[in-house]
Amino acid sequence: MLLQKTEMQELELKSVLDQPDQSEISYDDFKQLVLSDYKIAVESRQASLLGRKEALTGRAKFGIFGDGKEVAQLAMAKAFKKGDWRAGYYRDQTFAFATGISTVTEFFAQLYAHPDVNQEPSSAGRQMNSHFATRSINEDGSWKNLVEMKNSSADISTTGGQMARLIGLAWASKLYRENKDLADMGSFSVNGNEVAFGTIGNGSTSEGIFFEVINAAGVMQVPMAVSVWDDGYAISVPSKYQTTKEDISEILKGFQRDGTAEGFEIFKVPGWDYPGLCETYEKAVNFCRTEHVPVLIHVTELTQPQGHSTSGSHERYKSKDRLKWEQEYDCLRKMRLWMIDSAISTAEELDELEDQAKKYVRDCQRKALSNLQQEIEAERNRIVGFIQALVPVSAFGKQIEELVNQVNNAPELGRKDIVSTVRKVLLLTAGENISARKTLLELYQQETDENIARYDSHQFSKTPESPLYVPVQHPLYNENSKLIDGREILNACFNANFIRDPRIIAFGEDVGAIGDVNQGFAGLQEKFGALRVTDTGIRESTIIGQGIGLALRGLRPIAEIQYIDYLPYAMNVLIDDLTTMSYRTFGGQIAPVIVRTRGHRLEGIWHSGSPMGMIVNALRGMHICVPRNMTQAAGMYNTLLRGNEPALVIECLNGYRLKEKLPANAGDFTVPLGKAEIIKEGTDLTIISYGSTLRLVQQAATELDKMGISVEIIDPQTLYPFDLDRLCTASVKKTNKLLVVDEDVPGGASAYILQQVVEKQNVYYYLDSQPRTLTAKDHRPPYGSDGDYFSKPSVDDMIETVYEMMGESKPEQFPKIY
Ligand SMILES: Cc1ncc(C[n+]2csc(CCOP(=O)(O)OP(=O)(O)O)c2C)c(N)n1
Numbered sequence: 001m002l003l004q005k006t007e008m009q010e011l012e013l014k015s016v017l018d019q020p021d022q023s024e025i026s027y028d029d030f031k032q033l034v035l036s037d038y039k040i041a042v043e044s045r046q047a048s049l050l051g052r053k054e055a056l057t058g059r060a061k062f063g064i065f066g067d068g069k070e071v072a073q074l075a076m077a078k079a080f081k082k083g084d085w086r087a088g089y090y091r092d093q094t095f096a097f098a099t100g101i102s103t104v105t106e107f108f109a110q111l112y113a114h115p116d117v118n119q120e121p122s123s124a125g126r127q128m129n130s131h132f133a134t135r136s137i138n139e140d141g142s143w144k145n146l147v148e149m150k151n152s153s154a155d156i157s158t159t160g161g162q163m164a165r166l167i168g169l170a171w172a173s174k175l176y177r178e179n180k181d182l183a184d185m186g187s188f189s190v191n192g193n194e195v196a197f198g199t200i201g202n203g204s205t206s207e208g209i210f211f212e213v214i215n216a217a218g219v220m221q222v223p224m225a226v227s228v229w230d231d232g233y234a235i236s237v238p239s240k241y242q243t244t245k246e247d248i249s250e251i252l253k254g255f256q257r258d259g260t261a262e263g264f265e266i267f268k269v270p271g272w273d274y275p276g277l278c279e280t281y282e283k284a285v286n287f288c289r290t291e292h293v294p295v296l297i298h299v300t301e302l303t304q305p306q307g308h309s310t311s312g313s314h315e316r317y318k319s320k321d322r323l324k325w326e327q328e329y330d331c332l333r334k335m336r337l338w339m340i341d342s343a344i345s346t347a348e349e350l351d352e353l354e355d356q357a358k359k360y361v362r363d364c365q366r367k368a369l370s371n372l373q374q375e376i377e378a379e380r381n382r383i384v385g386f387i388q389a390l391v392p393v394s395a396f397g398k399q400i401e402e403l404v405n406q407v408n409n410a411p412e413l414g415r416k417d418i419v420s421t422v423r424k425v426l427l428l429t430a431g432e433n434i435s436a437r438k439t440l441l442e443l444y445q446q447e448t449d450e451n452i453a454r455y456d457s458h459q460f461s462k463t464p465e466s467p468l469y470v471p472v473q474h475p476l477y478n479e480n481s482k483l484i485d486g487r488e489i490l491n492a493c494f495n496a497n498f499i500r501d502p503r504i505i506a507f508g509e510d511v512g513a514i515g516d517v518n519q520g521f522a523g524l525q526e527k528f529g530a531l532r533v534t535d536t537g538i539r540e541s542t543i544i545g546q547g548i549g550l551a552l553r554g555l556r557p558i559a560e561i562q563y564i565d566y567l568p569y570a571m572n573v574l575i576d577d578l579t580t581m582s583y584r585t586f587g588g589q590i591a592p593v594i595v596r597t598r599g600h601r602l603e604g605i606w607h608s609g610s611p612m613g614m615i616v617n618a619l620r621g622m623h624i625c626v627p628r629n630m631t632q633a634a635g636m637y638n639t640l641l642r643g644n645e646p647a648l649v650i651e652c653l654n655g656y657r658l659k660e661k662l663p664a665n666a667g668d669f670t671v672p673l674g675k676a677e678i679i680k681e682g683t684d685l686t687i688i689s690y691g692s693t694l695r696l697v698q699q700a701a702t703e704l705d706k707m708g709i710s711v712e713i714i715d716p717q718t719l720y721p722f723d724l725d726r727l728c729t730a731s732v733k734k735t736n737k738l739l740v741v742d743e744d745v746p747g748g749a750s751a752y753i754l755q756q757v758v759e760k761q762n763v764y765y766y767l768d769s770q771p772r773t774l775t776a777k778d779h780r781p782p783y784g785s786d787g788d789y790f791s792k793p794s795v796d797d798m799i800e801t802v803y804e805m806m807g808e809s810k811p812e813q814f815p816k817i818y
């Protein structure tokens with residue numbers, strides 16, 4: 001029977017419906033739509049309740065859920081169209097279910113850490129539960145049609161960590177709308193109509209990155225719709241410790257746009273008011289999509305029925321009154337009451353719907369669990385068969401039988417139990433030459449390969465698009481090749497690449513109007529326009545975030561950090577987001593951001609940095625390039641811009657005005673990654689060095705030559721990957737002596753280089769003296785050239801160190817200096 005429509009319901013209907021022509025929707029359709037929303041919300045709640053049980057009984061390791069935040073997410077999902085993007089956090093399961101970004105079964109597969117990407121498409125079991133991601137990339141490295149998908153960038157667990165990339169996702173829409181040269185990228189954007197939706201918890205708005213993003217979005221006027229899920233707490237800490245006036249939308253009022261100035265549209269709505277939420281989201285996102293104005297939707301009065309996560313109970317820190325209020329204002333309860341009050345449904349009908357939802361979620365959970373269990377049990381049974389073959393023929397038959405019993409009866413059988421059993425058996429029988437052992441060993445090797453694919457893969461794309469496969473093209477010189485400033489080589493390289501590929505966008509502090517502080521982009525904004533060569537505010541985290549967002553949406557950003565000394569302001573975004581992107585999505589998303597910076601020895605504490613140890617250790621997941629001059633840097637850019645992986649390029653700050661010969665193919669010649677070069681051949685001692693210090697090493701080598709010491713100098717060129725052809729080993733094989741000269745702190749990048757050469761390349765076979773490092777001091781250099789001399793390795797230091805090392809074996813020829 002059709003229910004009678006009231007005037008109020010007519011109004012609500014208008015905002016609830018997600019249809020182009022709402023007037024054509026019958027009231028019955030409206031009712032079905034609301035009921036279907038409620039069903040999603042109830043299923044989501046059930047997933048939270050059941051998920052928590054699974055964690056508490058130990059079948060899952062940990063659980064964090066979106067209970068108490070369901071209804072607002074239904075409204076957000078209605079406003080979210082194909083082609084749109086989300087950058088959110090771990091409370092968004094209802095949104096994920098409502099948009100189809102995830103299913104309940106996939107949700108449980110993630111809770112159980114299923115490493116099969118078909119079962120758990122967000123991360124193939126790599127991320128803890130409620131960390132969502134859609135898959136933008138096919139297995140062969142090609143892009144999917146992103147405008148046909150509802151897209152979620154891959155969540156990370158750090159509070160606020162989603163924000164930096166959000167601004168880039170939103171900025172891409174602006175570029176796609178305004179830059180007509182991108183018009184043929186129809187599978188990435190339709191006229192820049194896509195909105196980037198962000199979600200963040202109230203507590204996490206205390207993070208600096210939140211404010212950095214809000215300000216940047218106001219300046220940039222990008223289609224970014226941020227929802228703050230405000231439940232009054234951040235774990236146990238209430239809003240009075242988090243937010244001035246305990247109210248984020250109140251304090252952001254200065255960002256509200258008005259008739260004279262651009263800014264935000266700011267909305268505030270209670271999280272239990274379904275029609276109010278639908279209306280707010282429709283209105284807010286409409287502004288955002290059509291006018292490209294950022295919006296903030298502060299969703300208040302949310303609850304957390306089960307507390308923060310499975311690691312503790314909220315009864316410890318919430319008062320009885322608060323707990324009672326949370327029950328009363330539970331958004332599902334309120335939505336249910338509203339549906340009954342406004343005669344959309346009846347208590348009986350909703351009871352039945354809730355029962356069905358419970359059953360459905362239980363079925364999904366069982367399916368997800370048994371999918372994983374069956375897979376692992378089948379693997380166990382197969383492998384145990386091979387192990388048992390050893391029992392009658394091995395002297396350790398009894399122990400092996402015991403191990404088999406243990407793995408057959410393991411209470412929560414995991415893949416590690418099976419592999420650990422095989423390894424124990426192989427260790428026990430190490431001295432036995434029996435064919436059953438050989439078979440087991442082969443099986444173990446196969447298993448190892450499969451487990452590498454499951455747990456250890458996709459840090460880099462390894463698709464044909466990888467920069468490691470970009471063909472090598474040498475620089476071409478002719479009699480007309482001019483000697484010009486290093487910065488002009490870069491300028492020629494960028495110019496050619498900008499002509500070749502309209503997807504390339506460069507931005508950063510002072511990059512636009514003046515073409516960067518060292519003039520690498522000089523004149524390029526005039527030539528290619530401010531949509532491609534652009535200034536930004538002083539905000540390193542969001543500069544990287546801009547890069548990540550653009551790259552996720554098919555553009556080719558060069559994100560500039562003015563000096564390497566300011567890279568720490570962006571390190572969290574690089575470490576947590578950029579370098580883990582491919583890995584944490586099992587290759588489902590890639591972000592080929594090229595981070596351009598400059599550094600190494602110059603003058604003063606904050607203009608002479610070379611924290612390469614920190615960088616190379618923290619940024620596994622991007623290539624680390626340390627070109628010795630601008631020609632090598634240009635060749636690296638040419639390689640990277642043709643590949644699909646992220647990289648950091650550190651240009652030598654003191655090299656822009658040194659003269660270099662301009663290659664005729666400045667935009668095409670490539671410097672391969674991971675290929676070291678011999679800069680000077682020698683026979684007595686090998687020095688490995690890179691970047692600015694390399695020039696001093698060359699000076700020292702010239703002096704040492706005069707003293708009869710022949711030094712071979714190797715420039716690894718990229719610290720990651722490092723010397724793939726083992727040139728360092730070949731050199732030490734000849735010289736038998738190794739010195740690493742590095743301007744980082746002792747034990748910094750030099751320790752990394754030693755690990756690569758001594759341990760990984762096994763160079764110690766060929767050494768006849770202790771491998772040494774010559775580094776900077778433990779502190780940063782005082783200002784001025786004297787500060788540099790006394791803090792960083794000087795030519796004198798290099799000469800003396802090499803001389804001393806030579807004196808170890810030839811004390812008569814090289815008597816002690818001091
Ligand atoms: C950078 C960082 N600091 C601290 C944490 C630990 N942590 C995880 S969730 C959380 C509280 C977040 O509260 P809020 O933003 O209000 O979101 P809610 O969980 O309440 O939805 C904290 C402190 C973290 N994950 N990342």
Ligand SMILES: [Mg+2]
Pocket residue numbers: 201202203229230231232233234235
């Ligand atoms: Mg909170």
